[in-house]
Amino acid sequence: MLKSSLGAAAVALAAVYALVVVPAEGQMTTMINGSVYASYGILALSLALIWGYGGILSFGQAAFFGLGGYAYAIAALNLGNTWAALVIAVALAGASAAVLGYFMFWGRISDVYLGVITLTVSLILYRFLNQTAGDEWTIGSAPLGGFNGIPSTPILTLPGLPDEPLSPEQIYVLAMGALFVGYLACKLLVATHFGRVVVSIRENEMRAELLGYDARLYKLGLFTFAGALAGIGGVLFANCVFVSPNMFNLQTNGQLIIWVIVGGLGTLAGPVIGCFLLLMLATFLGTVHQGGGTNWFDPNLVLGVLLTLVVVALRKGLLPLAIAGFDAIAARRGQRGRLARAADPLVCEPQAE
């Protein structure tokens, strides 16, 4: 009880800091970086949900991130109405997750194979979009742009005012807000009957099926929801950077897995924290090396060693580790207090708890 209310308080504090304190300070770099982090954070959230709670290891979750971004850019360029484009993009990301999920779950494709198939789909999209340079590759009035992506991605406008694109500050607030709303939505989803069935399927699929739940259907539902969520992340990413094939590549998918693992599999907040910390680390590593000589702070090298160490030595991510540490400290403190009282019965402490 104490722990969950502490967790809720921490999330609320983070929300206040991100949505009130940071915009008030008005640091442009922080806010632009923050928007990118938040859109990646939503992507991390979607993988945290399907992998941590549904046991579905999607290695190519970034596919829906990229699809959402591309669908948004193409629809916005053609329609001119950015909010309609957002709806289309999220629907498309969810629908493609549903189609892919149908293939996989009805084919009874299990863990590793599922991971490789999702990764393959993401890489297919990467390869395909990478070669779409040139005039023959346009959808309506939107050039796909090959390796360069679509730099002219329109920015979301104020609702009702189609000629006023949001400022970077507003995008930042929107992205952070979406991250927190997405987190709460996932939290609620996990608490519903649907969420419990999903977790039971992760624990033992056959037992859940023998109890009468169609595991395929539940997994499909979860996968579709997470696909749409990743799509929202993609739309936000399109608004603060722009869409390019790199959204689909191995690097993005790999980073995503690392965030979730380092942050803590089986939690929702952990992967988002992991995402923010590691992105900050990568940004820092990118700036730490100045001048010539050998750069031992290569982001790949540091992140790779970090991931290997976390898997081999910690086995759990940061958030579960922090919770366990909190438990251990609380237990020891409780014990020491009791011992002290037992040793010296004359000490009369006021009962704080």
Place this chain on the structure above:
Amino acid sequence: MDYIVIIVLQLAVTVANLALIAAGLAIVFGMMRVINFAHGEFLMLGGYAAIVSHRAGVNLWIAMFVVAPLVVGAVGAVLERLVIRRLYGRMIDTMLATWGISLALIGLVTVVFGNTVSGISPPLGSLEVGRYAIGRYELLLAVVCAALYGGGWLLLRRTSFGLIARGTMQNRTMAAALGVDPGRVYAVTFAAGAAVTGLAGALIAPIAGVVPTIGAAYIAKAFITVISGGAAIIAGTLSSATLLGSINTAFAFAFSPVLGEVALLAAAVILLRLLPQGITGRFFRKSL
């Protein structure tokens, strides 16, 4: 006529390429069930080992056939000792740890050699068929690939080491009860897989060139080939390389090389929907 000959040769080269890329992974993943996501980086290291040692004055063929397998085999042995050994049986953890290794190797090679393309031109010139030409070196790859798989088959089927390795992978406890040291068998098999990968990486380096990040171009293809092949590693990997290679060549000739790659990946997804156990889950079941 010439056109048909060249297409058949090109097909053989594509299939051999795929089979070479997947060979080491067939041992490490197909036999040992270790999901080695650093496989692409092992290929990359093989390429660098060959090119760097050749530039340092080693004969090209020695650099490819001796130096590269030794270097990458040694790297594999060290990584097995430090990381993989702790994770046998924990499939997902192995995958993540090797992904970490993969990133670290990319970073390390970038630090040492820089993020630039290195290459050597393919030796041996080209073979002319009428109005068309194909690299002799690429044909040599097909021959080496056939020899590699033939040798692998002999090793697994006819030698006592092959028997012990297969037995240990099938039932570790039983092998230990019979006096085999499973830890050593695993270590040797992993190093052998890494060495084969190093050789393959060196062999394709003159065709593809090497960059620190080139592993990403191979990893998905390698996994897809081994997984589509199914449980029988030699027959499976060869048959899936043939099938996927043919699809790749057909689409590459009809449309563009990129669409050939896309078709290869898409075909594998459909194949796994139809045959979830891979090709050898249904055909050639008694083979190795």
